[in-house]
Amino acid sequence: MPRIALFFALAALSLPALAQPAPPRLVLIDQDGSGPAGSNQMSMMVLLQSPAVKVLGITMVTGNAWEPEEVQHTLRMLELIHRTDVPVVPGAIFPLVRTQQETLIERPLTGTLPWYGAWGSLADHTNVQPYHGPFVVPPLPEGSPATKPLDEDAAHFLIRQVHAHPHQVTIYAAGPLTNIALALSIDPHFAELTAGIAIMGGSFAPRTDDPEFATHPRHEFNFWFDPEAAHIVLRAPFPRIDLTTVDISVKTYFTQAMLAQIAASPTPAAQYVAKYTHEFSYLWDELAAAALLDPAIITKEEILYIDVDTARGPNYGDTLSWTAANRPQFPLQPVHVQTDLDLPRFNALFVHLMQSPPLPLMQTSRASTPSSSTSCSPRRSPSCNPHRSPSCNPPLSNKPSSFWRNPLRSSF
Numbered sequence: 001m002p003r004i005a006l007f008f009a010l011a012a013l014s015l016p017a018l019a020q021p022a023p024p025r026l027v028l029i030d031q032d033g034s035g036p037a038g039s040n041q042m043s044m045m046v047l048l049q050s051p052a053v054k055v056l057g058i059t060m061v062t063g064n065a066w067e068p069e070e071v072q073h074t075l076r077m078l079e080l081i082h083r084t085d086v087p088v089v090p091g092a093i094f095p096l097v098r099t100q101q102e103t104l105i106e107r108p109l110t111g112t113l114p115w116y117g118a119w120g121s122l123a124d125h126t127n128v129q130p131y132h133g134p135f136v137v138p139p140l141p142e143g144s145p146a147t148k149p150l151d152e153d154a155a156h157f158l159i160r161q162v163h164a165h166p167h168q169v170t171i172y173a174a175g176p177l178t179n180i181a182l183a184l185s186i187d188p189h190f191a192e193l194t195a196g197i198a199i200m201g202g203s204f205a206p207r208t209d210d211p212e213f214a215t216h217p218r219h220e221f222n223f224w225f226d227p228e229a230a231h232i233v234l235r236a237p238f239p240r241i242d243l244t245t246v247d248i249s250v251k252t253y254f255t256q257a258m259l260a261q262i263a264a265s266p267t268p269a270a271q272y273v274a275k276y277t278h279e280f281s282y283l284w285d286e287l288a289a290a291a292l293l294d295p296a297i298i299t300k301e302e303i304l305y306i307d308v309d310t311a312r313g314p315n316y317g318d319t320l321s322w323t324a325a326n327r328p329q330f331p332l333q334p335v336h337v338q339t340d341l342d343l344p345r346f347n348a349l350f351v352h353l354m355q356s357p358p359l360p361l362m363q364t365s366r367a368s369t370p371s372s373s374t375s376c377s378p379r380r381s382p383s384c385n386p387h388r389s390p391s392c393n394p395p396l397s398n399k400p401s402s403f404w405r406n407p408l409r410s411s412f
């Protein structure tokens with residue numbers, strides 16, 4: 001065949017492939033879904049409203065609020081934005097090691113923080129609502145959901161999805177990293193089978209007079225709340241780790257003008273945001289989500305090696321960082337630390353997605369979800385709490401024993 005004919009033949013063969021839109025990127029959302037609306041819910045909506053992403057599920061973790069309440073807020077958000085096809089999966093209620101009680105006892109020695117999330121009893125002025133315990137779900141301003149969470153725990157759901165789509169799933173983690181650390185601890189192949197992880201967490205030297213960071217610039221809530229979980233996750237061999245820190249987050253802000261723009265749209269998502277978003281703050285989690293959709297939003301990054309201070313004391317949970325030149329010898333991972341952004345581009349994408357109509361419902365695997373949980377539901381009742389009643393722990397799995405030998409733990 002003449003060379004020119006061969007060229008056109010190959011071109012013709014490749015045309016149908018070129019005409020096909022790229023398949024949506026598979027994403028698992030792990031989030032502390034306080035609500036209604038606000039940063040945690042809006043950041044999930046950034047991914048849920050984008051046709052470039054297929055959200056396989058949302059796993060919940062205690063952070064800004066207790067996880068049982070977050071599950072309800074998130075289920076209700078999905079109902080109100082017409083995305084009940086996306087499963088919500090209950091996750092960790094407590095951090096791996098840090099406890100509310102010990103943190104309270106240590107406070108006279110470590111000083112106080114402006115934000116304690118679900119542990120609002122430690123600083124009364126930080127919580128809008130009166131403090132309540134982990135298993136109390138107060139009435140929801142947006143109404144109670146009719147839908148239910150999956151009968152499976154977050155760690156096993158994450159593992160199951162990553163094994164079902166090897167090397168295709170990006171983890172979006174914008175709360176304390178407890179669920180991800182549990183998945184890593186259960187499954188030694190979890191990290192390497194993902195396509196990577198995008199984390200909102202950490203703080204280095206943010207240029208701000210915000211009292212949360214001004215005198216303690218290495219403090220950031222998600223890492224602070226579960227330092228050991230962050231320590232485990234940051235050492236795991238993910239193919240890629242992207243980090244949205246406080247430093248870049250404080251360059252963003254949700255304004256009244258942006259809310260007015262969103263409220264002008266009649267779509268379910270826009271009306272949910274317009275009705276229930278009352279906080280005007282940094283768009284930290286939203287930036288981490290938007291950067292997944294459009295990497296050009298991030299105009300500058302640096303590669304650093306990140307860990308978290310796990311020594312008990314005033315710096316417990318602080319962000320640690322090194323360059324390639326001075327990093328310690330233990331197995332830290334290179335992290336893409338975002339340092340600057342195209343703010344107009346980010347704001348435009350965020351507002352556009354909040355204004356957008358719902359995507360068509362996906363085929364859901366809810367009905368085929370294995371009932372890996374037991375009839376004992378330790379998560380839902382204080383009387384059946386594994387932290388207080390070890391006999392209540394559900395059986396984890398019948399995997400072969402080699403499955404449990406996690407080489408990552410040897411570095412812990």
Ligand SMILES: [Ca+2]
Binds near residue numbers: 031032040063174175
């Ligand atoms: Ca969050």
